[in-house]
Amino acid sequence: MSSKEARIQETYDALHAMPEVGFEEVKTSAWLAEKIKAAGFAVTTGVGGTGIVAVLKGKEAGPVVALRADMDALAHVVDGKDVCVHSCGHDSHCTMVLTAAEELAAAGIKRGTLKILFQPAEEKLFGATRMIEAGALDDVDIVLGIHLRPIQEAKTGQATPALYHGSSYIMEATISGQTAHGARPHLGVNAIDAAAAAINAINAIHINPVIPATCKVTRMQAGGATLNQIPDRAELALDLRAQQNDAMKALLVKAENAIKAGAATVGATATTVVKGGVPAAEYHPEIIALARQAIQAVLGEAGLLDPIVTPGGEDFHNFVQAKPSLKAGYIGLGCNLTPGLHDPAMKFDRSAMINGVEILEWMVGKLLR
Ligand SMILES: [Zn+2]
Ligand SMILES: [Zn+2]
Structure with a gap:
């Protein structure tokens, strides 16, 4: 040696x-x-x-x-x-x-x-x-x-x-609706309905398929102890990956749009925050x-x-x-x-x-x- x-x-x-x-x-x-x-x-x-x-x-x-x-x-x-x-x-x-x-x-x-x-x-x-x-x-x-x-x-x-x-990033989203009695859902905005619409929109995101990229929901939390109440808050977390930085930029914009527009289809609002990650x-x-x-x-x-x-x-x-x-x-x-x-x-x-x-x-x- x-x-x-x-x-x-x-x-x-x-x-x-x-x-x-x-x-x-x-x-x-x-x-x-x-x-x-x-x-x-x-x-x-x-x-x-x-x-x-x-x-x-x-x-x-x-x-x-x-x-x-x-x-x-x-x-x-x-x-x-x-x-x-x-x-x-x-x-x-x-x-x-x-x-x-x-x-x-x-x-x-x-x-x-x-x-x-x-x-x-x-x-x-x-x-x-x-x-x-x-x-x-x-x-x-x-x-x-x-x-x-x-x-x-x-x-x-x-x-x-x-x-x-x-590149990989984590995004978190908070969806805000309106609570109401379970008997009167028309007076509320169900945050779980909003999250479901947002998840569908996220799963319909497409990036140029020659660049490997994925975007998926990895956590969903909503509803509480009271099961006959319309939930007014839902939280999502997403894991986003792409092999190129331009694709990641597009993915982050599309994910934010999907969450906000998805939530809006039932009258809810959403905020998103990128919790960190790394470039490619x-x-x-x-x-x-x-x-x-x-x-x-x-x-x-x-x-x-x-x-x-x-x-x-x-x-x-x-x-x-x-x-x-x-x-x-x-x-x-x-x-x-x-x-x-x-x-x-x-x-x-x-x-x-x-x-x-x-x-x-x-x-x-x-x-x-
Ligand atoms: Zn390591
Ligand atoms: Zn290492």
């Missing part, structure tokens, strides 16, 4: 042993801050909550290239006990980004700036937004991310140069091309997969939405991961992490040397 390989395993063991949920990555953040400081970076902690920004400047002018890793673990219940587990592999992402940063710093960068972003709360879907609000992306020209992939998508020795996450991936062709070259160089032709489309979401994609001039890229790393992400029993081939480290090093090397 090379010393680099040994360091990867030690780093992973340390991070894996301190899983913390989003915005509570206190130990993880302190541990990473110390390591990245020791590697020679100028470090700012407490960015956007528990986030870290670490900066290493080259001698010559050049682009600002950021490597981003998410730090949070997930809360699970295992055998009836509440536990926190790194079931999305974010500990491996921090391991790969930290090791690549250490290697790049040791070898030295010639031009531009290498910026390391350890981001909180990816799973809560607004850790990236907090980093943006803190100004962490203001001077960044290129940002790179990486994520382990389940075995069905990629195996050890394989990687994709572009992992296309979809948008990558720069230059960065995808660079990632392709890096994967070929590290894993050979056989290791280079096509771009992968996944319905899962990633808050990383808020970066480009907030700063459209940013060139983004995102590697999906094969590592024989079973049974799946977000499963507390998730396992992967730890020997694959060095592949991720070397792909990131190769890309940054091309950009900053």
Whole structure:
């Protein structure tokens, strides 16, 4: 085992042993801050909550290239006990980004700036937004991310140069009618009738079928303890997904219209609110091309997969939405991961992490040397 390989395993063991949920990555953040400081970076902690920004400047002018890793673990219940587990592999992402940063710093960068972003709360879907609000992306020209992939998508020795996450949002709606005695429904406006009309209208929404997209009601609450009273309030929740941001924009408008117009058919009114979500991936062709070259160089032709489309979401994609001039890229790393992400029993081939480290090093090397 090379010393680099040994360091990867030690780093992973340390991070894996301190899983913390989003915005509570206190130990993880302190541990990473110390390591990245020791590697020679100028470090700012407490960015956007528990986030870290670490900066290493080259001698010559050049682009600002950021490597981003998410730090949070997930809360699970295992055998009836509440536990926190790194079931999305974010500990491996921090391991790969930290090791690549250490290697790049040791070898030295010639031009531009290498910026390391350890981001909180990816799973809560607004850790990236907090980093943006803190100004962490203001001077960044290129940002790179990486994520382990389940075995069905990629195996050890394989990687994709572009992992296309979809967009997903949650919408909530409140429908207001008019209560009345059950014997006199004509004097009221039944909020359940309104919700039913709204649901029918939602289910009749269509988006260009070449773009995968769905919109469905995932919760409906209405009526109370008194069963001979016309209910005046209903609440709906919707899960919306689309593989492209324009399709999501259309879906959000159509869903709002369907709810308001549906409710209006029986004389009710409705308000809607988008409760958060993530945009779809948008990558720069230059960065995808660079990632392709890096994967070929590290894993050979056989290791280079096509771009992968996944319905899962990633808050990383808020970066480009907030700063459209940013060139983004995102590697999906094969590592024989079973049974799946977000499963507390998730396992992967730890020997694959060095592949991720070397792909990131190769890309940054091309950009900053
Ligand atoms: Zn996850
Ligand atoms: Zn994840």
